[in-house]
Amino acid sequence: MTLILIAMILALLIPIYEACKDEDIWQKMLALASIATKTAMMSLFISVLRDDWMIGVVAVIILSVGNAGLMLLAHVIRRMHEA
């Protein structure tokens, strides 16, 4: 199980590198969406691993709310590029 989690952490490093390197803001937004979803999925996996329902509920809320925040930010950036 630890090996699966370490593989997930390594997969998380890919969008972090992408966000660090790429200059285009939409590529950064894609990396943010990827990281937000991946971290929530890791929290869910850990909650199952530890049989801890409290972390699981928090992970589900983060998974849904993270996407709402992403949409708000994308809207503001799109309006800025149009102006």
Added chain:
Amino acid sequence: MTDALTSAAPVDIYTYFIVALLPLSACMLIFQVNPYHALVLRGILGAIAALVYAVLGAADVALTEALMGTMLAITLYAVAVRSSLVLRLGVINQLADRPGDQPLEPLLAELRTIFGRRHHLRLELVPYPDRAALHQGLMAKEVHVTCVVPSLELAQDSSASPASLPVSAQITYQTTTRLKYLYEIMQAELSTAKTQLSYLDIAKEVQS
């Protein structure tokens, strides 16, 4: 009390890897210069911080970080950055909405390159009916920079003295700013062949 401390579960090896992601993303955020890119990186930092808090067992802190720290802070900062990082350019109305031929377009493109790409400012056009209103707007601090095209005005206005025509025909744009640092940036980076730059000190102007 001592029993509770010593009987805590041993820290798993993956926890160290997850916690190590936090300073990594924080360094990325610190070394970012573009404010909009920094907002996106703040979202990444918030997502990783929420994961770290959840892994360390603080589910309530993780929820607060995700809801308040990431979503609300990013939204408020996006509004603040968008409304403060703006350069207002006052132009005369006829120049702005003339269909087809846009005399201001080359200067606007150059200003967008200088301020948009290098200094992360947004360019906002503020139209004024005539030159007096434009000057009034600059004095009232409604705009930061004003721009007029003297040759076009002379072509429209027949009462202008013909002696000044050859001089102003060479200068395509006449740009006035009331902010010293904007003047310094434009003086250093704008190609000044077609643009006449001037700095207007409002405090001195009001005294005289």
